[in-house]
Amino acid sequence: MKKLISTLSAAVIALVSFTGVSNAADSKKPIVIPTHNWSSQVVMAYVIGGIFESMGNNVKYVPADSQAVYESIRIGDVTISHEVWESAFGKSFTTALEKGGILDWGDHEARTLEDMGYPNWVAEKGLCPGLPDWTALKNPDCAKNFVTPDSGGKGRMLEGPQSWHGDLIPQRVEALGLGDLWTVKFAGGADALWAELAAAEKEGRGTIIFNWTPNFTDGAGFTFIDFPPYTAGCRPEDGGDGKCGSPDGYLKKAVNADFPKTHPAAAAAFKKMSFSTSHIGAMASLVDIDKLSHEDAAKKWLADNESVWKPFTK
Structure with a gap:
């Protein structure tokens, strides 16, 4: 009888452990990352995708309009935005945020x-x-x-x-x-x-x-x-007269509201991600100066900067 109880207890513990792991694991559904039409944004898309993949996630990249992408995130067609520039896209982002379905996921260290x-x-x-x-x-x-x-x-x-x-x-x-x-x-x-x-x-x-x-x-x-x-x-x-320059602004991140539920580990890592002006400039330079492809630039940046990005995953 003791042996049977012991066996049952072990099975229950194993089941609870497995259930706990299941609940904490990220979905196998791809994380959809948008790409726009400037170098730092595209390289950073592949950098962030590479970080997610290093954590065991699946990633999909899709070309997206830089203004309409926030509505796409809100309705779930795209998962994240990693370069929300206040001056150019702040209004589109805020409009989507007010409708619901999209979350403000914090700012990068860099100002814009x-x-x-x-x-x-x-x-x-x-x-x-x-x-x-x-x-x-x-x-x-x-x-x-x-x-x-x-x-x-x-x-x-x-x-x-x-x-x-x-x-x-x-x-x-x-x-x-x-x-x-x-x-x-x-x-x-x-x-x-x-x-x-x-x-x-x-x-x-x-x-x-x-x-x-x-x-x-x-x-x-x-x-x-x-x-x-x-x-x-x-x-x-x-409503103004237009006699003004541009603001010093944020560089923000945004996510679909379900992302923290479907991909808790990736969402936690993304919330920690904060790149500086020099980090982002270096990403763009690998393409615009060194003439690497966006994908190769991301791989090189990740290889050269493990001390920057690995802490985001812990």
Whole structure:
């Protein structure tokens, strides 16, 4: 009888243990990670996916619109977002958050700035004396150094894809009274911005482009223009006159509300993940400077930075 009781007790303990492990284990359902159209975001997608895979999770990558992705997360088609830039995507994120189904999963250490600026050699060559003060752009002798074949005789500013910010920069140019000297064109993607940097330097002409930090250009030398300070409500979409620059903002993470339930270990690790400006710049640099594929860049970054990411998994 004692032997039977002992055997039954062992079976019960084993069953409880197995049940406990089952309840704590992550789902085999893939964690869906979105990829957008700038290097750091795509490399970080594969970095985070690699971390999840090292924990035994399945991962799926899907191209996604950088504004619509928060609704996709909210309804469960996408699992996470790892680069929520306040200036560009904060409104879309907040709208989804207010509807429910998506969770604010904390910020990265890095702070962000997204605005128009110039490579440091523009100032070194004296192409627009007075920069980074935006009022230097009022000088016709400055604007003429930024003319391109498609700019109609005006200085050209090259914005990112129009899907990122809509008409924010053209509205600012007009609001600040710069429209007679400057025109804004839109790039097809981030690669076009970096191609413009290289072309302008080769041709010896000035260039003003949309850029952001953290990015690989942090190390290469890039200066943002000092536009009038951002204040809440200053942008046209918020009822303002548009005479303001961009805010220093968060770089946030977001998850589908069910993620902590279906993938508790991965969700806990993702909540701990916090990358610095130098981490993110290095990820982008592996693609934009070293010319690795996004996947290979992520593998190299993970191999070289185990001391950074392994603590997230514990």
